[in-house]
Amino acid sequence: xxxxxxxxxxxxxxxxxxxxxxxxxxxxxxxxxxxxxxxxxxxxxxxxxxxxxxxxxxxxxxxxxxxxxxxxxxxxxxxxxxxxxxxxxxxxxxxxxxxxxxxxxxxxxxxxxxxxxxxxxxxxxxxxxxxxxxxxxxxxxxxxxxxxxxxxxxxxxxxxxxxxxxxxxxxxxxxxxxxxxxxxx
Amino acid sequence: xxxxxxxxxxxxxxxxxxxxxxxxxxxxxxxxxxxxxxxxxxxxxxxxxxxxxxxxxxxxxxxxxxxxxxxxxxxxxxxxxxxxxxxxxxxxxxxxxxxxxxxxxxxxxxxxxxxxxxxxxxxxxxxxxxxxxxxxxxxxxxxxxxxxxxxxxxxxxxxxxxxxxxxxxxxxxxxxxxxxxxxxxxxxxxx
Numbered sequence: 001x002x003x004x005x006x007x008x009x010x011x012x013x014x015x016x017x018x019x020x021x022x023x024x025x026x027x028x029x030x031x032x033x034x035x036x037x038x039x040x041x042x043x044x045x046x047x048x049x050x051x052x053x054x055x056x057x058x059x060x061x062x063x064x065x066x067x068x069x070x071x072x073x074x075x076x077x078x079x080x081x082x083x084x085x086x087x088x089x090x091x092x093x094x095x096x097x098x099x100x101x102x103x104x105x106x107x108x109x110x111x112x113x114x115x116x117x118x119x120x121x122x123x124x125x126x127x128x129x130x131x132x133x134x135x136x137x138x139x140x141x142x143x144x145x146x147x148x149x150x151x152x153x154x155x156x157x158x159x160x161x162x163x164x165x166x167x168x169x170x171x172x173x174x175x176x177x178x179x180x181x182x183x184x185x
Numbered sequence: 186x187x188x189x190x191x192x193x194x195x196x197x198x199x200x201x202x203x204x205x206x207x208x209x210x211x212x213x214x215x216x217x218x219x220x221x222x223x224x225x226x227x228x229x230x231x232x233x234x235x236x237x238x239x240x241x242x243x244x245x246x247x248x249x250x251x252x253x254x255x256x257x258x259x260x261x262x263x264x265x266x267x268x269x270x271x272x273x274x275x276x277x278x279x280x281x282x283x284x285x286x287x288x289x290x291x292x293x294x295x296x297x298x299x300x301x302x303x304x305x306x307x308x309x310x311x312x313x314x315x316x317x318x319x320x321x322x323x324x325x326x327x328x329x330x331x332x333x334x335x336x337x338x339x340x341x342x343x344x345x346x347x348x349x350x351x352x353x354x355x356x357x358x359x360x361x362x363x364x365x366x367x368x369x370x371x372x373x374x375x376x
Contacts, residue, residue: 009261016250019244030238038243045250049259125234143200144232150202169196175231176224 005052012049019062020045022146023069029141030073032130040076044069059155065158066148070138077134121179128178132171139164139172186210195221199228266352 003011016105023044028037055064062163120162129137135157142148142156143164191214197203198211216223243249254260325333 004261007261012260016247018249018274024242024246025239029235029238034240034243037240038246039244041243042253044248046257046259048255049254074241078244089355122234126238129235129238140300141235144235145238150200166193168200169193172196172228172231173192175234176227176299179231179234180227 002020004049005055010029012052015048017161022062023065026066026069026141026146027073029129029145030070030134030137031077032126036076036080040073043076047072060152063148063152063155066142066146067167070142070156074134074138125175125179128175131178132174136167136171136174139167143168186222187215188214188218191221192224195225196228199225199232 003099004015012055019040022035024041027040027044031037048065051068058064129141132140138157139153142153145148148156150161150164153164157164159167191211194207195201195215198208203211214223251260288301
């Protein structure tokens with residue numbers, strides 16, 4: 001990024017090659033559909049390029065990149081909402097106090113880790129993920145999807161690591177309440 | 186710690202983010218609680234679900250991104266890289282130009298009224314027709330003279346056709362006896 005800031009086009013091309021898959025995946029998980037993901041991902045790279053002159057290496061590049069990516073997808077989703085289209089964003093806390101009636105399976109049920117993530121289940125999961133409050137979804141996606149630590153997620157979202165822990169826990173509770181039957185049957 | 190109280194810590198434990206002390210508490214609880222062991226596995230499964238939500242990189246994604254960047258002028262121009270390269274190319278280019286100039290000048294000297302250069306440096310010039318009086322010029326051998334005569338002949342088709350030896354060319358046709366003065370035309374037809 002520093003090389004790109006100094007005027008190296010090749011540096012940006014290398015940056016793009018390294019990170020475009022991760023950016024597209026993140027946008028896909030945050031927006032929930034391919035066309036929105038593509039538009040958001042394009043916008044993310046535009047913003048990265050525009051921000052180059054003021055980029056300062058105060059954190060890992062990927063942390064900075066996900067910060068840009070998260071803000072871009074958030075703005076994209078808000079813009080889409082203003083256009084009157086369906087948007088899966090809920091306000092933070094709208095989902096309740098984090099206590100959900102999870103119906104746990106009995107101890108003899110099959111191991112949920114061995115769930116076969118086939119088309120229908122993945123689709124239901126994607127829908128449930130899209131219905132999470134944006135803050136919870138971003139925390140959960142960044143940690144479980146992109147492999148960022150709680151501390152890195154905290155930097156991206158501008159909150160504390162403890163808040164990240166709570167958001168991810170609440171996200172899990174919601175997803176389990178929606179998918180517990182799928183995960184135990 | 187009860188099941189309800191341990192759930193948030195269990196979530197962090199599943200993510201590898203619980204402290205050593207928290208992890209010890211969670212492990213102790215899981216050892217005695219079947220319901221929370223199932224919950225732990227479900228929490229892991231939900232984490233795996235996120236990774237299953239993925240799509241391919243859209244077609245021509247790179248081209249679209251770079252086209253937008255180009256239209257905004259957000260990318261450095263490739264041309265900026267070249268001036269530095271051209272600066273380094275000045276030396277070999279100047280050397281090549283100097284060499285070319287030298288060669289052109291040398292040819293003019295050869296063609297001019299100045300004393301001719303040795304034969305080896307004058308390939309293609311009409312040496313046999315303008316023999317040099319200089320003593321240091323190596324005389325052409327008989328073989329060289331025959332070769333040059335043949336070259337002159339090839340450069341003049343009229344003289345070539347008029348030459349009686351052209352009839353003799355048929356002698357080289359495949360299948361024709363070399364001794365025959367009038368071999369059948371058509372080459373292989375008689376073979």
